Amino acid sequence: MTLSPWTRRLLGAFTALTLLFVYAPLMLVLLNSFNTSRTFAWPPPGYTTEWWGRAWESSGARSAVVVSLEAAVIATAVALVLGTMAALALQRFEFFGRDTVSLLIILPIALPGVVTGIALANAFLTMFGIELGFFTLVVSHATFCIVTVFNNAVARLRRLGNSLEEASADLGAGSVTTLRLVTLPMLRSALLAGALLSFALSFDEIIVTTFTAGGGVQTLPIWIYQNLFRPNQAPVVNVVAAVLVVLSAVPIYLAQRLAGGDVEATTH
Template identity: 85%
Template sequence: MSFSRLTRALLGVFSVLALLFVYAPLALVLLNSFNTSRTFAWPPPDLTTKWWSAAASSSGARSAIIVSLEVAAIATAIALVLGTMAALALQRFQFFGRDTVSLLIILPIALPGVVTGIALANAFLTMVGIRLGFFTLVVSHATFCIVTVFNNAVARLRRLGGNLEEASMDLGAGTFMTFRLVTLPMLRSALLAGGLLSFALSFDEIIVTTFTAGSGVQTLPIWIYQNLFRPNQAPVVNVVAAALIVLSIVPIWLAQKLAGTDESVAAAR
């Protein structure tokens, strides 16, 4: 398809405007992390790195980061196991209600976070009788992380078909050997991409976390929200946010490179 010179120019202008709309606020956060003014005066009167030193020595920020990493890692591990099993069951077997089960698996990520958070909090407190804390937070995050892994695994299984697995079983391999030697290598890059996206999704979740974490657990998004409007903490919050912007580029880039390329499928085969 070819476009006229005017069309290409308009598309270029709109692309630049869209990128500016998305990334200008992020660039402002990075700049304010070096701003000497506590009120983020514009333009910055001067630049400094003292806020970075203050953020590095902040025990509250370090504790919140550790909690977020632990929750995201455990929730991602649970999502990888359950999401892969659900994808295999729905893609490789025919049974009554398969489409309904698929819809129910995907539904948590489509629902508003407020609805999911209230529903989970009520379930934990009234139906199960569990106090809100670290365990309930992990379970809550796993409910929507499963969707990311499930979608990636289902998409890969649809592209691969079942011929290689059938050939493996025809040659005498059992179910678990076929999964270990044939299915898992073909799913490896898709699961890695889904795991990275699930980790990122869990790490910055705030709405569901607010309802299911309880008072004794503080993740990094909760810490940022609580300290953003405190005069002495606002510059430190900008530093933490700037560091997260830089660090989040790596898993998102890896997930994009690994998600469903033809080369990775050929290598897995």
């Protein structure tokens, strides 16, 4: 489609405004992490790296980072296994209620986080009698991480079809051998992209975490929220928030690159 010069300029202007609206607050957080003023005076009266040193020395922040990393890694691993199995079952087999099961798998990420958090907390405490803690945190994160892996795997399976798997079966390979040597290699990059997105979602999740982590578990987003309005901690929070933005952006960028490369490869 050919666009007129005025249309291209208009679209470029709207794109620039959108990017400014989204990223200006993030840049402000990064700038305030070097602000000498504890009250975030604007414009900054001076710049310092003192808060970065204090953030590094903060035992609470370091502990919260470790908890977030552990929860994200375990939730992503669980999501990889369950999401892949669900995608294979729903895409490769016909059975009654398949569309309903697919909807139920996708539903957790579509529901408001408050609803999901309350529902999971009630289920853990009343239905299963499980005390809220690290285990319930991982399970709750896995519920929405499964969706990202599932969506990536289903999209890849639909695009590739099942001709290679049928050829493998015709050559005498069993179902396990076909899964190991044909299906999973075809899904590898899609699953990696889903895992990266799942890790990013879990690492910076706060709403569901608030309801399911309990009082003894503190993730990095929870630590940021609890220390945001403390005068002595506010500058350190800006540093941690800036680092969190970078840590969250890296896996999303890698997942986008992987997805983009797959799409390009399938078009040639």
